[in-house]
Amino acid sequence: MLKVIQEEPRWYKNGLRFKCTECGQCCTGSPGYVWVEENEIETMAQFLNITIEEFSRLYLRRVLGRMSLLENPKTYDCIFLKDKKCQLYTARPKQCRTYPWWPALLKSEKDWEEAADYCEGINPEAPLVPFEVIEQQRAIQEGKIPYEIPENL
Numbered sequence: 001m002l003k004v005i006q007e008e009p010r011w012y013k014n015g016l017r018f019k020c021t022e023c024g025q026c027c028t029g030s031p032g033y034v035w036v037e038e039n040e041i042e043t044m045a046q047f048l049n050i051t052i053e054e055f056s057r058l059y060l061r062r063v064l065g066r067m068s069l070l071e072n073p074k075t076y077d078c079i080f081l082k083d084k085k086c087q088l089y090t091a092r093p094k095q096c097r098t099y100p101w102w103p104a105l106l107k108s109e110k111d112w113e114e115a116a117d118y119c120e121g122i123n124p125e126a127p128l129v130p131f132e133v134i135e136q137q138r139a140i141q142e143g144k145i146p147y148e149i150p151e152n153l
Contacts, residue, residue: 011109016134018100019126024084025118026099028077033068036060040093041067047091069093094140094147101137 036044045055059079060067070079080087086096100122105115116122139145 010106010131010135012106012112012134013131015128015130016112016122017124017126018121018129020121022085022089023120024077024081024086025120026096027081027086028075029118031071031076033063033066034071034078034093034095036067036069036093036095044088044091044093047088098137098141101134102141103138106134106138 041055041060042052044059045052048055050058056067059070061070062068071077072079072081078086080092086092100112100115100119105111112122136145140147
C-alpha cells in the first residue's frame with residue numbers, strides 16, 4: 001500500500017515580518033541576473049516612453065538564452081538604481097516585485113535571517129505578512145501561477 005507523503009508545515013506558517021523601504025539594497029552587490037520576460041520588457045519600455053527595440057539595446061543582455069537587465073559594470077548595481085532608488089519601481093519586473101519571497105530565502109529560518117542582514121525591510125517592527133500572501137508571491141516567483149503586471153503604471 002502506498003503511503004501518502006505529507007508535506008511538513010512551512011517554517012513561516014504564522015507569517016513573516018516585512019515592509020519594503022525602497023532602500024535599494026536588493027538591487028546592489030555581487031553580480032547577478034534580473035530575468036525579464038517579454039511582457040515585462042514591453043511594460044518597462046512603455047513606462048520609459050521608449051520603443052521595445054531601444055529598451056532592449058540600452059538595458060538588456062542575453063544570458064543562457066534568456067534576457068536580463070544590465071548592471072553597472074563597476075558596482076554591479078541594477079542599471080535602474082539611481083541614488084538608492086529604483087527608477088522603474090512601479091513597472092519593475094516579477095523578480096523584483098516578488099522579493100523577498102524567493103524560494104531560496106524561504107528555505108529555512110537561517111536563510112531568512114541572513115537575508116535580514118542586508119534587507120532593512122525584514123525586521124521585527126515590520127508588519128506581519130500572512131502566510132497566504134507569502135505563498136502566493138512564492139508561487140508567482142516559481143512560475144506556478146501567472147504573474148499579472150499591474151495596470152495603473
